[in-house]
Amino acid sequence: MLKLALVAGALLLAWPAEAALIKPLGINPTSSAGTFNNAPGGGLFEDQYTFTLSGGPQFVTIASATNTFAGPSDFIANFQGAVYTTGADGIVNNADDVAVIGPVGATACPLVDNCQRLAGSALLNAGSYYAEFTGFAGGTAGYGGNLAVASVPGPILGAGLPGVILLLGGLIGWRRFRAR
8 A cells, every 4th residue: 555655646746736826917917017926935936927019010038037046945956947838729738839939948146146037038029828847846846027118119211222212312413403
């Protein structure tokens, strides 16, 4: 009976954690609205934070997470983060999702002891997305982070190749006019 209990316990420890939708971050989250944190406790975890980008046409998107730990029991092994589209079906963590940032593995924080962080950025179009953080947490491990977006203005009238051609044509005409 003891052997059966040990085998069952080992299987439970090796069993992957269920994905957990922790918090929706809303539409076009700012640095204050896009804050998040979680204490996944011990074991494997896969946490998701949903958000929607609306308007645009594009958004500079920056995501980061930090785990500051007092001791080895607070360390998150294989701590990773990524941002995904929800795909055509709009379902989080499904087969048609595409990574648009990462996955990025955590590294030691510069100048801070007992700290690990990860970050990434991308230029994204309007749509539905989610940030996902995974790892194997020590018993009292936790992390916090931020996801912020800023709208990128559309093209300016007269900019680009047509504007340059118009400018050069104007300069040539002005020069000919001055030469007379």
